[in-house]
Amino acid sequence: MNKKWWKESVVYQIYPISFLDTNGDGIGDLRGIMSKLDYLKDLGIDVIWICPIYKSPNHDNGYDISDYQDIMKEFGTMDDFDLLLREAHARGLKIMMDLVLNHTSDEHPWFIESRSSKDNPKRDYYIWRKGKNGGPPNNWESYFSGSVWKYDETTDEYYMHLYSKHQPDLNWENQRVIDGMHEMVEWWLKKGVDGFRFDAIAHIVKAAGLPDGDNPNHLPTVRAYDLFSNLENVHTLLNNLYERVLFHYDIMTVGETSGLGPEQALSYVGDTRNELNMVFQFEHMQLDAASGGSGKWNIRPWNLLELKKVMSNWQTVLHEQGWNANYWCNHDQPRSVSRFGDDTRYRVESAKMLATFIHMLEGTPYIYQGEEIGMTNIAFQSIDDYRDVETLNFYEEQMNEGVPEEKIMQVIWKKSRDNARTPMQWNISEEAGFTKGRPWIRVNSNYALINVEDALKDPDSIYYHYKKLIALRKEHEVIVYGKYELLLADDEEIYVYTRTLGGSRLLVILNFFGNEPELTLPHDLNLDTRELLVSNYPVKGDDDLSQTFRLRPYEARVYMLKA
Missing domain, CATH: 3.20.20.80 (Glycosidases)
Known part of the structure; x- marks a missing residue:
C-alpha cells in the first residue's frame, strides 16, 4: 500500500x-x-x-x-x-x-511580441499558420464554438486558440x-x-x-x-x-x-x-x-x-x-x-x-x-445576467440558427458554467x-x-x-485505501458498494432517487457485526438493517462490518 x-x-x-x-x-x-x-x-x-x-x-x-x-x-x-x-x-x-x-492571454508579453512580426524571436512561442483556400488553416473547432483559428492582420496569418480568441495556445515544441x-x-x-x-x-x-x-x-x-x-x-x-x-x-x-x-x-x-x-x-x-x-x-x-x-x-x-x-x-x-x-x-x-x-x-x-x-x-x-464566455457564445450561436430563446434558456439553466x-x-x-x-x-x-x-x-x-464524512475518512484507513466492490450492479435506483482493507469492510448504501425502493442485501455480508458510521436520516435504536428493508428518498447509510 x-x-x-x-x-x-x-x-x-x-x-x-x-x-x-x-x-x-x-x-x-x-x-x-x-x-x-x-x-x-x-x-x-x-x-x-x-x-x-x-x-x-x-x-x-x-x-x-x-x-x-x-x-x-x-x-x-x-x-x-x-x-x-x-x-x-x-x-x-x-x-x-x-x-x-x-x-x-493575448496580452501576455510573449504573445505581444509574437504577433508583432514573422521574424520576431518569440514568433514561434505560439502556433501560427497561413490560411488555406481563403479560410483557416484547418477545420478544428474551439471548445467555445467556432474555429480554433483567429486571423491577425498584422502578419496576415492565423494563430491557434483551443478556447477563447483571447487565449492563444503555446507552442510546446519550442x-x-x-x-x-x-x-x-x-x-x-x-x-x-x-x-x-x-x-x-x-x-x-x-x-x-x-x-x-x-x-x-x-x-x-x-x-x-x-x-x-x-x-x-x-x-x-x-x-x-x-x-x-x-x-x-x-x-x-x-x-x-x-x-x-x-x-x-x-x-x-x-x-x-x-x-x-x-x-x-x-x-x-x-x-x-x-x-x-x-x-x-x-x-x-x-x-x-x-x-x-x-x-x-x-x-x-x-x-x-x-x-x-x-x-x-x-x-x-x-x-x-x-x-x-x-x-x-x-x-x-x-x-x-x-x-x-x-x-x-x-x-x-x-x-x-x-x-x-x-x-x-x-x-x-x-441572458444579460450571464457572464460566462462559453454560455454567451452558445446563446449567440443558437439565436443565429433560429432556435427559440425560451428553448435556449432552458438548456442554459441546466448546463451553464455560471450555475x-x-x-x-x-x-x-x-x-x-x-x-x-x-x-x-x-x-x-x-x-x-x-x-x-x-x-x-x-x-x-x-x-x-460533510464535517462528519471528512472526520470518518481520517479515522478509518479503509475509507482511504480499501478495495472497492460494486454490489447489486443491475439495480436502477440503489447504488451499493463495499470497501475492504484487512479485517475491515465498509458497506455504503445509497438511494439515488426520491422513491422508496426495497433493498435486499447479499447474504455473504456479515451484518451481525455492523456499526453505523453515518446516515442522512435519523435511524432507530437497532438501525432496522436486515437482509431486506425499504429505503427512504435519497437515503444514505455507511456501515462498518468485519471482512
Whole structure:
C-alpha cells in the first residue's frame, strides 16, 4: 500500500472571484479567502485549491494569464498572497494553485511580441499558420464554438486558440517555451505552494502537421479532439517537467484531462509513470450529454446504471496502480444537487447522499465552494445576467440558427458554467454577505434559505454531514485505501458498494432517487457485526438493517462490518 499525504487529504476548491469580497468592489479577493481559513479548518479539509489569481484581462475569469508571476489587482497583491500562504500553513492547510500551461492571454508579453512580426524571436512561442483556400488553416473547432483559428492582420496569418480568441495556445515544441514554463513553475514552488492543478494539460500537444479532422457533415469546423487531446508526447513533456522540477518538492498534482478512460489515465497517474498524482476524469460528467450536436448542451436524462459502470471502472482499474480524484461539481460544472439530486423537496437529503457517495470512494475527494451547504443552480431570466464566455457564445450561436430563446434558456439553466459561479452564500444580509458593493454576477435569490450562517446553527445541516464524512475518512484507513466492490450492479435506483482493507469492510448504501425502493442485501455480508458510521436520516435504536428493508428518498447509510 503506497501511502501518500495527498491520498489522505480532502480538497476544497475556491473560485476566488465569487468567494468573499472584502473591499466592496463586488469581486472576491485574497483577503476574503484569508478571513475564512478558520471556517475551512473547522470543516476539516486539508488542501485549498485556488482557481487562477494571476494577472489577467479576465476574458475567461482568470484562465487567460498575462503575467504568471503577478496577482490580478482585483484579487490583491503578491504580499496578500504571501500572507495567505503563511496563514494557511500556520493552520496546517496546504495551498494548491490552478495553473494554465496550454495557453496564455493575448496580452501576455510573449504573445505581444509574437504577433508583432514573422521574424520576431518569440514568433514561434505560439502556433501560427497561413490560411488555406481563403479560410483557416484547418477545420478544428474551439471548445467555445467556432474555429480554433483567429486571423491577425498584422502578419496576415492565423494563430491557434483551443478556447477563447483571447487565449492563444503555446507552442510546446519550442524548447524556450518549455524552459520558461519550468522556471515559472519552480518559482511558485520555491515560494512554498503545495501543488498544482494543471488546467487543460491534455491539450499541450497537437497532431503533427495539424491535419483536418474527420468531417462527415461537411461543417466549416469540427471538434477534432483526437488531434489535440492526450497525444503521446504529452507524457514526454510531463515526465520532463516532473524530472526537472516537480520531483524535488513534496507536492500534489492533478491534471484536467478530458476524453479518456481509466486505462488511458494510467499513462498519466500510474505509480511508475512519474507524471501526475491524479487526473480529473469527465466520463460521469458526460452522462447527461447526448452524442453529437452541441456537445454538453445537447441534454439527455442520465441513468444510474451508466454511473455505476463509469465509477466502478475507475475505482477498479486504478486500485493499487494509480489514484482517483473524486468530484461532483466545480467551476465548470452545474451544481451537483441540482444535476444529480433534488434541489427542491429533498435538497438536504440528496446533497448529503451525494456527498456520502464521493467521500466513501477510493481517491481524493474534492468539495467545491458552497457544495457543503447545498447551493443550487440559478436560472437568470435574461441572458444579460450571464457572464460566462462559453454560455454567451452558445446563446449567440443558437439565436443565429433560429432556435427559440425560451428553448435556449432552458438548456442554459441546466448546463451553464455560471450555475457554479454565483457568489458564495454566507448569510441572510444583502448580497448574501458576499460583498457590500454590487457583485460581478448576481447572487442566487435563495440565499435567505441556503447560507453558511444558518448551516452552522443547525446540527443536522449539510455542512455538519460533510464535517462528519471528512472526520470518518481520517479515522478509518479503509475509507482511504480499501478495495472497492460494486454490489447489486443491475439495480436502477440503489447504488451499493463495499470497501475492504484487512479485517475491515465498509458497506455504503445509497438511494439515488426520491422513491422508496426495497433493498435486499447479499447474504455473504456479515451484518451481525455492523456499526453505523453515518446516515442522512435519523435511524432507530437497532438501525432496522436486515437482509431486506425499504429505503427512504435519497437515503444514505455507511456501515462498518468485519471482512
